[in-house]
Structures are given as structure tokens and as C-alpha cells.
Amino acid sequence: MTIRQHLIDPEICIRCNTCETRCPTGAISHDRNYVVNVDICNFCMRCVRPCPTGAIDNWFDVETPFTLDEQHGWQFLPPRPAAADVAPPDAFDDEAADLLARAAGAMGGAARAPASAAHPQVNVYTRADPAHATVTGNARITESGTDSDVHHIILDFGSEYFPYLEGQSIGVLPPGTDAEGRPHAMRLYSVASPRDGEKPNTNNMSLTVKRVMRSDGQPGLASNWLCDMAVGDRLDVIGPFGSTYLMPDDPTTDLLMICTGTGVSPFRAFSLRRRRTAPEPGRMYLFFGARTPEELPYFGPLQRLLQSQLHRELVYSRQPAAEREYVQDRLLQRHDLVADALRNPKTYIYVCGLRGLEEGVETAMAEICARHDLDWPALRLQMCDEGRLHIETY
Ligand SMILES: Cc1cc2nc3c(=O)[nH]c(=O)nc-3n(C[C@H](O)[C@H](O)[C@H](O)COP(=O)(O)OP(=O)(O)OC[C@H]3O[C@@H](n4cnc5c(N)ncnc54)[C@H](O)[C@@H]3O)c2cc1C
Ligand code: SF4
Ligand code: SF4
Known part of the structure; x- marks a missing residue:
């Protein structure tokens, strides 16, 4: 042991x-x-x-x-x-460790980082000693009038250096206390910027935050507080957290990124990092599901990219006059592409988004493997062992 x-x-x-x-x-x-x-x-x-x-x-x-x-x-x-064995534990903070363990999915992703991942720092800022961020931007990135209100929020850390890598999350501390008088639980948000900042070489980062309504019809505490923030507002941030859900630094690796909704956040960071640092990188595939194009975060900026820069499969489940299609349906439709990616030992798979996504992806992968004479249970195990399959759902 x-x-x-x-x-x-x-x-x-x-x-x-x-x-x-x-x-x-x-x-x-x-x-x-x-x-x-x-x-x-x-x-x-x-x-x-x-x-x-x-x-x-x-x-x-x-x-x-x-x-x-x-x-x-x-x-x-x-x-x-090996690099994968010298990362700090995922999180030293019990609250964050618990949230990350649950987010790793029912089947579980890799317990180790990609071999070429950079060394992550974790828990640099704590509840007892948080970083103080200032909001320098807050823009809605889904169309107004739709049910999905998602914001791109930029946080600046001023002179407090906040180190992070793509794929890590930060903890946000909503002010005030709960009904029992305890400080509110932290909420985790994936960083949406590359490690050198939202703007290159600045000590800032962006988040992709969806305004959540609870099942009882009440607004979710942290997401509504964040989405309502104005430029100049301040907040306490802790972390960063996560030492396995990281991208490989080897630019020749292929990334297969599968997400719904705000799950695109780490993939925005991954693809920006690649575009800033690797002129001729390995391939990047994005399978991205939303109800409609109007509800798909970053729809406009995604349209401006060439398919050769980022191969996109945008999938909609509530398009008027069209059959409902989910991410797993599109994976099956592109089974040749997915099977080729699975056969390539330099492919890294990332899944991120709402809870239900994982099961659909698992079923699709198993079916694609069966069609292409691949053994999904064995391949899955091998990819986890090599830090090549990562799941984060919430
Ligand atoms: C590792 C990790 C990374 C995360 N990254 C992001 C991120 O990048 N962007 C983001 O918006 N959220 C992210 N979340 C979820 C986030 O931490 C909060 O749970 C979410 O914002 C709701 O908090 P709240 O205080 O507004 O709602 P609460 O008052 O805590 O109510 C929570 C309710 O909202 C539901 N819910 C939580 N998240 C969503 C969602 N995105 N869409 C629809 N329903 C949801 C829950 O199932 C629950 O019913 C992440 C969670 C984890 C564990
Ligand atoms: S301060 Fe450093 S050495 Fe001391 S218990 Fe904490 S992590 Fe370990
Ligand atoms: S704090 Fe000073 S003594 Fe401790 S490890 Fe760092 S350099 Fe060495």
C-alpha cells in the first residue's frame, strides 16, 4: 500500500x-x-x-x-x-474533498493525473485565510428570455497570487449563516480560464455559473449571489482544489471532452491553454449538449472557431421540430470517430456536467466498444490507471 x-x-x-x-x-x-x-x-x-x-x-x-x-x-x-504519483492529495479541506469525491461519479474516473500534467497546488487559501477576489466582469452567456441563465464571471485577485491549473475548482464562500447559525457551506466552481489567466499573464480567472433554482422553487444560494454580482463586488475564495482532473501538458495528446451546460467550463480552459501554447496540438473533440442553441453557454464564441481547432458536436434536446438528441446519441452516431479515439493510447477523456451525463456516456462507450471489437470494461480500467479517463458531475 x-x-x-x-x-x-x-x-x-x-x-x-x-x-x-x-x-x-x-x-x-x-x-x-x-x-x-x-x-x-x-x-x-x-x-x-x-x-x-x-x-x-x-x-x-x-x-x-x-x-x-x-x-x-x-x-x-x-x-x-512518475508525475502522477507526486501530486498533493485532491484536497486537504474535508468539505472540498467530500464534494470532489461525490463529483468523481458513480463509476469513478482516474484517481491519478495524466502523466504529463503540471504539478497542481491545492488548498493554498483556506476558510481561515481566504483569498479576496474582486469581480471585474459578469456577462450572461446564454440568450436572455431562455430558462437557462448562465454567466461568465471574471474574478481578479489583485496582489494575492492565486495559482491554478485547468481542470481545478475553487471554493466560493457565500456570506452569512444557515438556519442553524453556521457559516454557509462552500460551493465549488470549475475554473474556466487557462493557468496564465483569463487575460494572459494576469492574476485572474473566469467561472461559468448557472443560476440554479432549487426543486422547492427557491433560488439556489451561491449561484444566484454570484450571477447577481456587479463589477467591483468582493468575495472570499478558497482553494484551488483537485489534483487529478487535469489536462496533459504533452501537446501531442488528443482530448475527447464530453459535457452538458456549465460542464463546458474546464474545457474552455483546456482548449484556450492549447491554443495559447501549442500551435500544432493534438486533436480536440467537444461533445456538448444543451436544450437549444440559445441555452448553450458560449454558443457565439464557439461558432467562431474552426473545426480543425476544436472539433465540435453540438447536440440539442429541445429544438422545435427536431427529434430530441442527447450527447450519448451523438457519441453513438460518431462511433467511428470515438472508436478511433479510444484505440489511440494518447487520447484523454473528460466528462463534466450534470449527474445524469455519466450513465449515458458509459452506456454509449460500452456500445461503441462492442461494435468495434474493443473491451470497454478492460479499456476503462486501463485508461483510469493511466490517468486518461476523468469524470466530474454534480
Ligand atoms: C466539482 C464541482 C464543480 C462544479 N462546477 C460548477 C461550475 O463550473 N458551474 C456551476 O454553475 N456549478 C458548478 N458546480 C455546482 C455548484 O457547486 C453549486 O452546487 C451550484 O451552483 C448550486 O449552488 P447554489 O448554492 O446556487 O444552490 P443550492 O442552494 O445549494 O441548491 C442546490 C440545488 O441546485 C441543483 N444544481 C446544482 N448545480 C446545478 C447546475 N449547474 N444546474 C442545474 N442544477 C444544479 C442541485 O441538484 C440542488 O438541487 C460544481 C460542483 C462541483 C461539486
Ligand atoms: S503545516 Fe505543513 S508540515 Fe505542518 S501539518 Fe500542515 S502540511 Fe504538514
Ligand atoms: S519555508 Fe523556508 S525553511 Fe521552510 S521549506 Fe520553505 S525555504 Fe525551507
Whole structure:
């Protein structure tokens, strides 16, 4: 069984003692090197942000943990395991970990990041010490007059650096308390921008937020609060969260992205990242479902892209005078394309959106595999193991 171990890189560490003074558990001590006691560290992350060098941000999955004596003897960190095995845990915050575990779907996606994914930071900002964001943009991105009110919201973090990768989520803290007088539960939102910012090289990000009505007819708390925000309004943000639902940095990989509604948010980030950094990237396929074109977030901007930049399959379930079509129907219709993607060991599959999506995609994949002489249960297992199948539904 592997254990995740928090380690300090002695080559980079400048021995400033900041981490030791911030650690609430006494897990960090120093002699020759600064070291972390694996039996005491509870992954609270309080030491990570204050470290001026990043030497503290190392997480290895190991069979046998390194002892304190071993850590004191190092001049360098030992050779790193595969990239997928050096990510921090998904979230150190119980609330976020619970939400992410539920979002990983009934069948479960990969428990590891793509091998070439960049190293994610998580829990940099916490409830006790949140980042303070300012809204610098808020625009509706579905047509007015339709039932689906989805907003593209831009948050600026000013001088508080908020690091994130495409595919990660942030936690938003609605102000006030619930009926029992406790602070409201955080709500997670996927980041819709690439890692270098909504505008390149800025400390900002965008979200794609749907105004939700609860089944009792009451407005959803956080989504309505966010969608009603004006430019200049401030909010508390924590995170980022998520260390597996990440994109491969290898530009030659293919991405098969399957979503409904606001599930497009991480895929906007993935495709913008590719377009900013890889002039001749691997292929990107987007299967995107909504009720109508008017209710499809980012419909206008998506129309402006060439199919060669982003192969789009836009699917509508409530078009007047047309048969209802769902994402899984279109996957089946394009079975040759999907089967080719499944056969390619460089294809990464991402599913994101409302809960019901996962089951439909699973059924479609199984049927496509059966038609093309592929073994879906075995392939699914292999893709999860290789960090190539990721599910996030909510
Ligand atoms: C990992 C993760 C990522 C998420 N990313 C996004 C995102 O990028 N954009 C986004 O808008 N939401 C996202 N969500 C959902 C978000 O966290 C909130 O649950 C949602 O905004 C409702 O919160 P609320 O306070 O307005 O509603 P509440 O007062 O908490 O009421 C919740 C009700 O709304 C339903 N609901 C939740 N989300 C939706 C939705 N998108 N469409 C329709 N019904 C919904 C729930 O089933 C429930 O009935 C994500 C959730 C998770 C777990
Ligand atoms: S993660 Fe928390 S417990 Fe572990 S060393 Fe850092 S501050 Fe201490
Ligand atoms: S805060 Fe960072 S640089 Fe300073 S002693 Fe700790 S690990 Fe080393």
C-alpha cells in the first residue's frame, strides 16, 4: 500500500524557518535540513503558501516512508516517482474533498493525473485565510428570455497570487449563516480560464455559473449571489482544489471532452491553454449538449472557431421540430470517430456536467466498444490507471 508523504527539497530550501513557525502540529523540525515527520503531518497546508521558495511543496506516494534521519542526510530529493504519483492529495479541506469525491461519479474516473500534467497546488487559501477576489466582469452567456441563465464571471485577485491549473475548482464562500447559525457551506466552481489567466499573464480567472433554482422553487444560494454580482463586488475564495482532473501538458495528446451546460467550463480552459501554447496540438473533440442553441453557454464564441481547432458536436434536446438528441446519441452516431479515439493510447477523456451525463456516456462507450471489437470494461480500467479517463458531475 502506498502512503502519501510530504517532503522538503533540501536543494531549494533557504532554511528561513518560516514553515516550522507556521506548522500547527509540530511536524516540521530542522537540524541539517528542514524535514517533515510523516507520522504527524496532517496535510493542513498552512506551511505551503508562506514558503518563499516552493521547497516545501513536494508530495511523494511511497511504499515505505522516508525517515527523519534519511531526510536529514539528503542533499537533493530522491528521484521522483512518475508525475502522477507526486501530486498533493485532491484536497486537504474535508468539505472540498467530500464534494470532489461525490463529483468523481458513480463509476469513478482516474484517481491519478495524466502523466504529463503540471504539478497542481491545492488548498493554498483556506476558510481561515481566504483569498479576496474582486469581480471585474459578469456577462450572461446564454440568450436572455431562455430558462437557462448562465454567466461568465471574471474574478481578479489583485496582489494575492492565486495559482491554478485547468481542470481545478475553487471554493466560493457565500456570506452569512444557515438556519442553524453556521457559516454557509462552500460551493465549488470549475475554473474556466487557462493557468496564465483569463487575460494572459494576469492574476485572474473566469467561472461559468448557472443560476440554479432549487426543486422547492427557491433560488439556489451561491449561484444566484454570484450571477447577481456587479463589477467591483468582493468575495472570499478558497482553494484551488483537485489534483487529478487535469489536462496533459504533452501537446501531442488528443482530448475527447464530453459535457452538458456549465460542464463546458474546464474545457474552455483546456482548449484556450492549447491554443495559447501549442500551435500544432493534438486533436480536440467537444461533445456538448444543451436544450437549444440559445441555452448553450458560449454558443457565439464557439461558432467562431474552426473545426480543425476544436472539433465540435453540438447536440440539442429541445429544438422545435427536431427529434430530441442527447450527447450519448451523438457519441453513438460518431462511433467511428470515438472508436478511433479510444484505440489511440494518447487520447484523454473528460466528462463534466450534470449527474445524469455519466450513465449515458458509459452506456454509449460500452456500445461503441462492442461494435468495434474493443473491451470497454478492460479499456476503462486501463485508461483510469493511466490517468486518461476523468469524470466530474454534480
Ligand atoms: C466539482 C464541482 C464543480 C462544479 N462546477 C460548477 C461550475 O463550473 N458551474 C456551476 O454553475 N456549478 C458548478 N458546480 C455546482 C455548484 O457547486 C453549486 O452546487 C451550484 O451552483 C448550486 O449552488 P447554489 O448554492 O446556487 O444552490 P443550492 O442552494 O445549494 O441548491 C442546490 C440545488 O441546485 C441543483 N444544481 C446544482 N448545480 C446545478 C447546475 N449547474 N444546474 C442545474 N442544477 C444544479 C442541485 O441538484 C440542488 O438541487 C460544481 C460542483 C462541483 C461539486
Ligand atoms: S502540511 Fe500542515 S501539518 Fe504538514 S508540515 Fe505543513 S503545516 Fe505542518
Ligand atoms: S519555508 Fe520553505 S525555504 Fe523556508 S525553511 Fe521552510 S521549506 Fe525551507
